[in-house]
Amino acid sequence: MYTRPSNVQPSFSRSGLPAVAVTLSELASRLQNCYHLTTAGKFADAIEKLRKILLSVPMLVVNSKQEVAEAEQLIEICRNYLVGLLMECARKEIPKTSPADLKRNAEMLAYFTHCELQPIHRILTLRTAINAFFKLKQMRTCASMCKRLLELGPKPDVAAQIRKVLAAAEQDNKDPNQIMDSYDTLTHLVFQLAYDEHNPFVVCSRNFVPLYRGKPQCKCPFCGASFTAGLEGTVCDVCEVSEIGKD
Numbered sequence: 001m002y003t004r005p006s007n008v009q010p011s012f013s014r015s016g017l018p019a020v021a022v023t024l025s026e027l028a029s030r031l032q033n034c035y036h037l038t039t040a041g042k043f044a045d046a047i048e049k050l051r052k053i054l055l056s057v058p059m060l061v062v063n064s065k066q067e068v069a070e071a072e073q074l075i076e077i078c079r080n081y082l083v084g085l086l087m088e089c090a091r092k093e094i095p096k097t098s099p100a101d102l103k104r105n106a107e108m109l110a111y112f113t114h115c116e117l118q119p120i121h122r123i124l125t126l127r128t129a130i131n132a133f134f135k136l137k138q139m140r141t142c143a144s145m146c147k148r149l150l151e152l153g154p155k156p157d158v159a160a161q162i163r164k165v166l167a168a169a170e171q172d173n174k175d176p177n178q179i180m181d182s183y184d185t186l187t188h189l190v191f192q193l194a195y196d197e198h199n200p201f202v203v204c205s206r207n208f209v210p211l212y213r214g215k216p217q218c219k220c221p222f223c224g225a226s227f228t229a230g231l232e233g234t235v236c237d238v239c240e241v242s243e244i245g246k247d
Contacts, residue, residue, distance in 0.1 A: 223242065231247075
């Protein structure tokens with residue numbers, strides 16, 4: 001995937017290396033900009049720039065195993081952010097007019113909290129999910145998310161607020177099989193949320209559903225994004241260049 005310098009140095013070249021159009025340090029700097037965009041909620045801009053970073057990695061010239069590892073880590077970080085942000089953008093398009101919509105909205109919020117993001121962004125995803133799950137009376141899951149957030153060491157004012165929510169959630173520590181609307185009135189009986197926080201999973205990068213450990217799935221050979229089995233042969237939704245499932 002990466003360019004490794006040759007030991008054979010042409011007589012017309014002083015270093016024997018090709019001209020480098022992009023470096024690891026430059027991509028790392030661009031990644032920091034993507035972090036800032038994510039914090040500011042500018043997800044569309046972040047997605048565009050993250051993809052550009054991802055597609056720049058094959059152009060790197062690496063000189064050591066450490067640089068190879070750093071390049072691979074860069075791909076992993078970009079993939080994790082892209083999957084999470086693509087899912088969040090899709091969630092925001094869901095109408096909130098029916099119990100089924102509320103259910104799907106809550107599920108995607110929950111999945112987002114499991115994306116491997118920077119602590120500041122994990123805190124943001126958890127705060128959003130906690131608010132939604134509290135309104136839906138999913139108190140057991142809400143309490144668990146509160147504890148996960150507190151483990152990340154949030155600012156004192158955030159921690160104080162979350163502890164209050166946690167105390168309230170633990171007083172009614174259950175997840176009913178009904179979804180309540182924003183006015184706390186029962187609207188319709190729906191299935192239990194498709195979310196098991198105790199069972200490790202990755203998110204399908206197209207359908208945004210959990211792929212639990214041991215279940216069939218396929219991957220993008222370039223960025224490593226995971227997909228539901230059966231999507232082989234289609235173009236990856238994350239990097240938008242590679243064929244899913246191709247060796």
